[in-house]
Structures are given as structure tokens and as C-alpha cells.
Amino acid sequence: MGTIVRIWAILNLIGLSHADKSSVNILTPSGSLGAFEEEDILRVLSRNKTDTTKNFTFVELISSLGNYTIDAEKDIWSDGRLEMYQTNPHYENFPEEIDLEARRFLQILPAYDPGAGGVSAECKRHSDIFHEELAKFTLWALKMYDATAKVPSGLLNGNINQFGDFDECVGVEGKDGIRGQYCLAYLQLDVDQSRPDLKYLHRLLHSHYAFRSNMTDPGHRVPRFSTVNWAVCTPASCTAQDVKVSLQHAISKYTTQTGLKITLHVDEEMCQVKKELVLSKATIATSLLFATVFILTLVAAYYDHCEISASELLLSFSLKRNVRKLFSLERPQGDIASLHGIRFLNSVLLVIAHKSMAAFFTPYVNRTYMSEFLGKSWTVIGRAASLYTDPFIMLSGLLTTYSFVGKLNRTGTLDIKNEYLSRLLRLVPTLGALILFCTHIMPYIGSGPQWPLVVTNHANICKKTWWRNFLFIHNYFGFENMCLTHTHHVGIDTQLFAISPVMVLLLYKKPKIGVIVLGAIALISTILRFYVTYTRYLNNYVYFGTSIRQLFDTADFSYTLPSHRLTVYIIGIFAGYLLRNIPKDFKLSATTLYTGWTVCTVMFLAAFLGPSKMGSIDYVYDPIHAATYNAFAPIGWCGLFLWMAITQHTASSNGFLNKLSSWRGFLITTRISYAVYLTQFPIYFFNVGQTRTAEQYEFFRIMINLKEIIWILFTSIILTLLFDSPFQNLKNHLLKKSVLQKDKTKPLKIE
Template sequence: MKYILTFIIVYLFRTRAHVTSNVKFDSSTKSAIDFHDENLLTSSDENVDDDIKYEKDYSGYRYMDDIVYGLKTENWTNEDLPCLNETLRLIRSLQNFTTWAVWEWDSVSSQPLGILSGNRFQLGNFDQCMSSPWDTNHHEIKTQYCLAEVALETTNHVKKKTLDEIEPYGNALDLIQHNTPYFRPLKYLTWGACVPACCQPQSVERLMRVVLSRSHLGAAGLRPAIHVNETCQRPDEPKTFDSPFYAFVVMIGILFVVCIVCTIINNKGNADFRKRNVICNAFCIVENAKDLLKMRKDGIEVIYGIRFLTICGVVMCHQSGAIDAGPTSNGIKLDEAQRVIGWFVLHDDLLVDTFFLISAFLVAKGILEYENMPSILLLILRRYVRLVVGLAAVIFFMAAVIEHTGSGPLWNRFIDVEADTCRENWWLNLLMLSNYINVNNMCLIVSWYIPCDFHYYVIVVIVFALYKRCSKLGVISAIILTAASVIIPGIVNYANKLHAIQLFTHEFRADPRGNQQFSLTYVKTHTRAASYAVGFFAGCWFIKYKAKENFRISQARSLTYLCAAFAVMVFIAFLGVSYQLRSYSELEGHLYAALNRPIWAAGVALIILTCSFGQVPLVTGFLKWYPWVPLSRLAYGIYLVHFIIIMRNVAIARNPEYYDSFSVFITSLGVICISMLFALLLWLFIEAPANKLFVLLFKKRSTEKKEVSGNEVKNSVDIPYQDTSGKTNSGFIDDNLPNTILFSKM
């Protein structure tokens, strides 16, 4: 019994000593010099048993000691010493498991994860770093969140291979260093770090170099190049509201109040009152909403469905591209998916040519229906107002408000950059010059389409006016311009040795403004005009045969034409993508660069004409479905706002997103719905009132001129504000001028 009691006492004493040694926390902080002088971890002690030695040699302690050793071997300057001391104090407190130190260290990715599957962004926990409970009380432990760009380079000779050539027992460096034109490089990382607030960018680079060298990548002998190029984010530096922000809020508030008041006044009055009070009618929300619901029976109702479905495709393509450019956990799978549906992802810019075709088709239809040619300047001015009002409102929002709508580890990279470009170059967008001047800093990058379409409209109006004065000269000019629109893209492609198509690869999506082909051919007016030319001639053909009441296409021919159009469009799209999978001659590539867009546009034009004159009830009925009418008229607003929503979703991302095609589809539907809501508000409160006020302004001038002259004959200035029946109408744009509602893409 005595021996049993002695054993129990000894056992309890040893257990108490063991537990005490493991829960001894020290919340005090010491200087870096004190930390190095004190031997916290003893590797051997004759008075402790093997279990306690194991606890003392726990890998977490060894890891932190290794980090300290790495920090000591770095070449620190006097400017870096505050950061070094604070980091060493952090590690000292971390080894004692002090709350503030664990909180800070726990918000950092200690080592990159998932890089072999294309997970570039190692963001850690941004919110934990930026919102600690003691931010306002303990300024000595302030933190900041920094993003560093890491390039994993090696001095060893590495045989670069493609993904299909990688062997499971080969060197992983072959995979990390692989590089193809169509797959993302795996050697680049964007790493988020939560560091003391006193650390300078060069200090952060040294800290992250030490941590990376202690990760599993350090075994490969990599020599990482690390750079902190962006300003670190701090929780104590909130963005202040400036005068542009307040100006935007006041402008929106005034427009909202005016529209509500005018709507109330307009609805209380009778028909005569509404007719006399044209200003109230212009701002009336109910009247502007009714304009969206008007369906014009002019024989080309299929365009309603085509343009809305096309803008939906554009949104989905942009959504897919944004996921590719942002944090993605399985980037390699995304690249592989592009090879399966490559025509939709890598050559989806053909959708934009659909909009060029529709715009030109409606312009041709509109101006050919004029009995007398209106004033050229008036037509151009009206077109400009139609385009620029909504664009100006969106640019104003981008420059003044968007930076206050969220936060995130990538917020400065995506949103602040976009806001800065709009503050600097907004005037280029409003002057329709953004696709030629300072393209690398274009405000709202998807807006490149607007100046292109405006330039085409100006050229068409001038050439048509020339045709009215001298038909032979007008026809010759049209032929020359059409031939040039087809030839110039091939010449530019040949002169700059560019790829046959603009590939929407990861490299492009990460920095589209820096892409050479994007700035040389993709956004330029002179290289995208061929589809517009096809649309104009298709519109002329439609007007010619519409006058023949008995002209119809048989059902057999209709089905043949429709199948041929689809076949041509699919073929031209897949042919372009095939150039990334096979070798081809330069001549073939340049010819494709010149012809692929007009051929695609010809296919779309054939569908429109076949549905208009032919007998394909299933397709025609679907495209003429009435709900497409209001939705298609909101397409310009959807184009203006959808990319802002997509960009914000990427900028607020805290963690990498898993790429899945169905998830992209679902997310895109949400973006389309939200974009439609904002497009509706943009139309009701800004676009529709501005269009109607413009009509009223020149209508009043026209009336005054007729009263002075005493001439009862209609003045030519009045003509743009009459429909084809001769009735004056100051409502929706379709009732006043050629319907040239626009859509766009990047």
C-alpha cells in the first residue's frame, strides 16, 4: 500500500509540472535584443523526461526559430529596423500564444497553397487583419495589409513542358516553370501579408522572402523575386468623401425629386394638360416606362430577341473573363475548359460584331425612309446625345462613387485603378476619342465600342448626304469605304505580325489595356468597320424588298438559308479558335483576320432577313416574343453598367473562387438581372428625359422659324421628329430617329 501511495504522489507531481510547463503564457512584450539573448527553447535537459523534450522540440517552435534565423540573415537597413523589431516582437508573443500575435499571424497564408492547380492569389484573411478588436485602444500593435507580387524563378536548368507531358515522378519545377501561350503561368503568385503598420514596402518584401524560403517551395532552390507595388491598406485610413462624390449624390437626388414631382403633376392632369406641359411629360416616369413597352411593327421584330440574347452572351463572357482574372482556385481547369468551349470563350468578340451589324441595319432602314434628308449636324448631334448621356452618368459614378462601395484585398488593384483612369480621361470618352488616345488608360474599358459606333454613324450620314447630292459619287465612296473596311484589318495584322484573332487568354484578361493586339486592332474604328458595312447593305436590301408586298421566301428556302447562316457562323468561330491548336501559314491568318468579322455579320444578317421574309415560325416566333421588347431596349444600359457589377464582385473577393461552368451561368443570370434594374433606373431618370428635352428644344426652334417665315410647309428640321406616318412624336427614340440602340463588349 505504501508503494502504491508513493507512486500516485510522484505521478501527480510530474503531471502538474508537465501541464504547467505547457500553459505558461507570457503576454508581456520584449525587444528584439531581449528575445535573442534569452534562450527560450532548450534542446536538452537532464531533469526532464522524453515526453517533455518532445513538447519543447515541437515543430511550431522550431519553425518560428527558423523564421527568426532567416530574418537575422537578411540585410536590413536603418529604415527597416522598426519593421524588424516589431516582427521579432510579434514572433516572441506568438510563441507565448499571445492573442494579438496569434490574431495577426493567423490572418496570413504561411505558405502558398494550390499553386499547381493555378491558384495564384494567396490572400489570407483580409478582414481579420483589418478589423482587430483592439484597433482603437492599442496603437502599438497596428497592422496593415499588403499585396506582394512573387515570381518563382530558379537558377537550375529546367526542361519546360506542357501539362500533358508532366510525369508524376518528375521534377515539380517542370510544372511550375511550364509556359504556353494559352495557359496561365504557375510561377507567379499574388501574396497577401498582414504586417506591422510601420513596415515599408521593401521591408515587407524581405519578410515575405524569409517566410517563402521556409515553405515547401524552399526545397526547390527557388530564388523568388518579390515586389510590393501597391500601397498597403490600413484600417485607420478610411476613404473620405470628396466634392465629386457629393456632386453626384446631389445630381441624382435632384433628378429623382424632379421625376417624382413631374410624375405626380402629369398624372393628375388631363390629356390637354399633359400635351401643354411637355417638360413634365419628359420627366414623367410613367410615360417613360410606357415608351419601353412599345413594339414597332416594321417587319424586323426579330431584332428584339437577337440583341437581348446577344447582350446576355456578352455578360456571360465578361463574367467568365472576370473569374479568370481574379482569384481562382482551379485556374488550370479553367484553361482546359477553354479548349472544350473555346469558340465561346476565346473568340467571343464576334458577338460584338452582331451589335455593329444591328446598329448599321437600323441606321440604313431609318435614313432610307426619309423623303427629305434632314440636317446632317442635327442628326449627328441627336446621335451624340443619345449615346453620351447614359455614358456620362456611368463615368461620373466611376470617378466619384465606386471607390466607396466596398473593400477587399484586391480593391485597390481593380477599383481604384478604374476610378483613377476615369478621373484622368473622362473627357476622352465624352469626345468619342478614347479608342485612339491614351488607350492604355481608357476609362471603363468596355466603352471602346461607343466611339466606334459613333464614328460609323457620322461616316454613314455624310456618305448618304453625298449620295443624295450626287448618286454616282456616293456609290463610289461607299464601295471604297467598304473595301477598305475589309482590307485594313488584314494589313494591320500583317504589319504587326499579330495572331489571327484576339485571344481572350488569362494574360489578356489580367491586363487587357496592356495587350498589343487589343490597342492596335480590337478597339480601333478602322479595323472593326466591316461588320457595320455588312449591316448597312443588309438594311438597304431589306428596304428595297420590303416595298415589294408580294416578296416572300418559301419555307424550304427559309430553312436552307437559316441552316446555312448558322453553319457559316459556327464554322468561322471554330476556325479562329483552331489557330491556337494547329500550325497555319501567315497568309491564312491575315486573310482570316480580314474576313472573319464580315462573314459572321453576313450570317447574322441572313438570319434577320430570312425571319423577316421567310417562313420559319418557330424561330421567328421565339425571337419576336413580346417580352424581348422592353428587355432589348434596356440593352444599352445593361452594357453600360454590367461590367461595373462584375468588376466589383471580383474586387471584394476574400478567397479564391472555384470555377465551374454552371456556376458562371448562374452568376451571370444574377448580374443580368441587377444590370437590368440599374439600366431601367438609368433610362427612367436620365436617358429618356434627356432625349425628350433634346427633341423639344429643336422642335421649338423649328416652330419659331415657321412662324417668322409664315411658311406652312414642313421645315426639314422637323423631319427627324416625325415617324413614318407623318405624326409628330416626342417620345421614345425609335419614334423619332432611326432605331440604333447600342450594345457592347470589351
């Protein structure tokens, strides 16, 4: 078709020499016939009369008439520095043609007016310049126009979050010092509830309300699923309030006297401009700290490898020693083998559940399909994130008690001060390294439409509240204002560990009273979970259509409180006490084994599959159902894992599950499990912040992202080798030295 058009145009032009003064029809770029006077054509032909080497050739004439942009003297449009031109250099030659084309083009796709409404004077002035240059097709103005989101296809399939073009916008440099500013505005769409037609369309637009949210909900931890994200590119002189006013003015023109109501909000932090990289003193200091630790590990490795005499404190950082220790398959004395497989399984499930939540931040061209796909019962695996943390609480109670009782059996005493010190040296260095990285380095290593929301916002919170994390009390201040919200589990576990000596000593010295007291506390904790969930309409399970406010309230009033997690912790204390004191030759009878496996499996399936209907797209919230789940699911879920540990440790059962969970390879995953728990969300949020365009949702491609998995493993290994292992070595050295000094100062006992 293109060849035919060219031939037709050439044949028409050949006849120009015989034409009279009447107009000549040619094919315009729009595909319609336009009229050009012969004078106009002669004017084009007559350019550069004095220099025949620069006259238009016949082919160049066709290109000039067809595109109005090709300049034989200077191909401006191929210049790599286009923004240096403050106005279109071709406008002088083709003012009428460009004006006509601009009017037609902008009638079809009107430009967003950042100067509409009661905006500031400077914003209005720059907006007028923008429109003036856009009408001339000046490139920087076209880029600003192009970077602003447009109404797309697939709205009824959930393609409503439009990010425009982030990099194109922030790269704009125009006339009179105008710079591009990228703003991601939040829009709330409401419809006339008396209109069932609009209600159904609204449901499709919002992907069946997989989450319900308002613009006032905090969006840095859980996505505002019901809020529309819409990008606009404005001059940097326009404030967030200016953008809100101008957008409201534009929207009102199209929604007046309709059944649609749109409210909007523009956060100042969500308006971004291209900034020069200026590192803060804290960032430089943090970078130097990490560099120092890295160099220290290499120096220590050199001393270790060359067997040069050095302090044990230095050798604790030896990369060679710590790599060998990390990948060792030798079991420590008194190891409960099956616990490593149990920890690995729940770690994997937790990674999947956290990824499921992070995936909802990303815009999808088929988001409605995604919601329909996930609105099935089997999605329980990604919705029960809280369930997967309970085994870690239980294992903490079990291992703490197992260790304490062992020491009490050997020495009759418990050095609580050393236990607390050991705990701090185990947790603080790795946690501190992560907080420093996420607060002072991570904000500088990326950018994107949602970067301020999911990265910078977290960093700002940590700058104010980091001290709560190091005191392990951050879980009491609410999810919304918590530094690195996913670390709430560390606070809960540490607080439970702090009171564990009292519980263990009570159980050790007075077993009967201890069982009664601890059992009563566990029962009270269970009742608390049920009561609070029922009375406050909470839900510890992410059901279909849950609200963001309900999720935060559930976290604040139940999930992050140690008093509500005591049940499984005390169950772990009972199990640790039992495993330490059970006779080595003790064997469970066949009847006991059969009954135990049956009961624990039924409890496990009830905890896992019982809430499956909550994932249904048609689920209606039931407070009794939610309260029952929150109260009893943790017990059922942990029961099977405890039974596996007991049967394996007593060698009463050697079935497939016990063999699998006792595989030596899980020793390695146990050593990096703490780092995996800490690093997964920063990696997820890094990718969310970097996302610039809508993706096609495909379950396995999104959920099993090999790049993310590799990065989680890589950063976890690095964090373990640089901080976790060295400080554990230091802990062992210091505590061993402390014990030796105590032994030396003890008076000799004469018998």
C-alpha cells in the same frame, strides 16, 4: 478517445499525494508526454489562498494544465475586445509553458518577418515588437501572423493564389500604435528550363498557362494569370518597398541553389489599411446629383399621376411614364422586328464572354482543373468576345441609314446638326452617370484584396481621363489608360456615326458611285485587319496560352480603331439602304431563299466554329490563322443576322428563327441593352474586388451567377429609368419643338 485521455489524466492526478519529488508525466496538448515538477502543480493549486471562493476546482485544474489559457478569475479569451490587450495577460502566469509552445509552433510554421533585410527603422522596430508579442501568443500578433498566407494544399492543382485573411489583418490594432496592413504581393516563378521535371511542375502550378503574363503587364482589365498573388500582413509603418525587401529576404533562404527563381513586386496601392470613411467633395456632389435625379423622377411621377399641369421638361422624368414606356410591347412605326432578337442574342453572348474574362481574376483551389476544362474546342462561346460586338456596329450602320434615307425620302434634306444633338442626348447622360458612379462612389462601397486593382485603379484613371470619354475619343489612347475600357465601343460607334451622313448621302444621291466607293472602303478595312494582325502577331480571339501583352496590342492596333470596324458598318449601311427602298410587295424566290439561308449559315458556322481549335490546350499560335479570322469572321458572323432581317422585313420567310427573333418581349431588352452593356463590367469587378478566398471552380455555378445576372438587370433598369428614358424624352421634345419653330419661320409658298 478524448474521454479515455481525460480518465487517464484524472487517475494520474489522484496519485499525486503519494508521489515523491520525481517528475510526474502528464499528457500535453501536443499529444506527447511532458514532465511537470510537483512544485509547479502545487504552485497552481496554491493560487488565491486567502480567498477560497476563487481557488481552482479539480476540473479547472485539469483545464489549466491542458490548455494553459483558462483563467478562473477572468476569461480573457472570450472578451469581444481582444485587441485592447497589448500583450498576452496570461503570460505572467505561464511564461515557461507559453515560451515552449511558441518555440515549437513557430519551428513548424515560421512567421514571416516584415523587418528582415534593409527595411526602414520604424518598420524594423514594429517588426521586433510583433515578434516579441507573437512569442508571447499575444492575440493581435497572432492575428497578424494568422492573416498572412501560408503554403496550402493543392498547389499542383493551381491553388497558388493565396489571399490570407483580409479582414483579420486590417482589423489588427496592437502595441505601440501598430496597425495591420494587408499587402498583396506579386510573385513570378521561373524554373531551370533544362529540368523537364521542374518544367512540368511549373506548368501544373500555372494551370497550363491559360494566359501568359508578366508582372509588368497591366492587370486592371485582364488578369495576370501567370503571376502568383501572395498576401502578407505587416505593420502599417512598413512601406511597399519594405515589404518587397523583407519578402525577397525570406524567399532567398529557400530558393538558393535550387532550380527555382522567384522575382517579386509589391505595388503601393496593393497595401491596404483600415481607413475611416471620409467622403471627398466630388463624392458628396455626385451623391447629391443622383439623389436629386431620383427625387425629380418621383415628383414628376406625382404630377403625372395626379394629372397636374406641369412643364413637359419635368414630365420627361416621370417614373410612371418611363416605366410604362420601358415595358410597353407596342412596336414603333417602321420597326424592323427581327433586330431586337438579334441584339438580345449578341448581348447575352457578350455578357457570357465578359464574365469568362472576369472569372480569371478569382483564385480557385482547382484552377488547373478549370484550365483543362476550358481547354476544349466548345469554349469558343466565351473566347470570341470581339465577334459579339460586330453585330452592334452593323446594326448601328443599318438603323442610321434606314432612318436617314427615310427622312431624305420625306423631306429631301438631312438636318445633320439635329442628328448629332440627338445622338449626344442619347449617349452622354447614361454614360456620364456610370462614369460618375464608378469614379466617385463605387470605391467607397466595398473592399477586398483586389479592390485597389479592379475598382480604385479604374476610378483613378477616370479622374484623369474622363474628358476623353465625353469627347468619344478614348479608344485612341490605348486599353491600358482608358477610363472604363469596356466603353470603347461607344467611342467607335460615335465616330462612325459622325461620318455616316457623308456615306449615306453619297449612296442616296449617287447609288452606283456610292456602292463602288463604300465597297472599296470596306475592302480596305478588311485588308487592314488582315495585314496588321499578321505583321504584328495579333489575335482577336482569346486562344489558349495568349499573352496579356498580345491582347492589349490587338485592342490598341486593331480592335478599338474605327478604320478596322468599317467593314461591318458599311455592310449595315447597304442593308439599311436596301430595306428602306425595297418595294413593300417584294418577295424573294424559293431558290434565292434556299441559297441565301445556306450560304449565310455556312458563313456563320465558319466564323463561330472555325477558330475553335484555338481554344485547345495544345494550340500553337499561327499568324495566318489569326489574320484570316480577324479579317473575315466579322463578315461571316453578321451575314446570317442580315439575312434574317431582310427575309423577315420583306415577309419572304416566316420560319422559326424569324418568329423567335421578332418576339415582342425583345422590345424591352432592346430598351435596356445600352445600360446592360455599360453596367456588366462594374458589377463583375465589384465582385472580383470583394472576393476574399479561393473558390471551387464549377462551370455552370461560376458562369451562371444568378445574383450577378439579377444585379445587372436591376442596375440596367434603374439606369434606364433615371437617365436614359428621361433624356430621350427631352431629346424628342426639344427636337420636335425645334422642327415646329422652323416650320413657323418658313415663308408660305404660293402656287
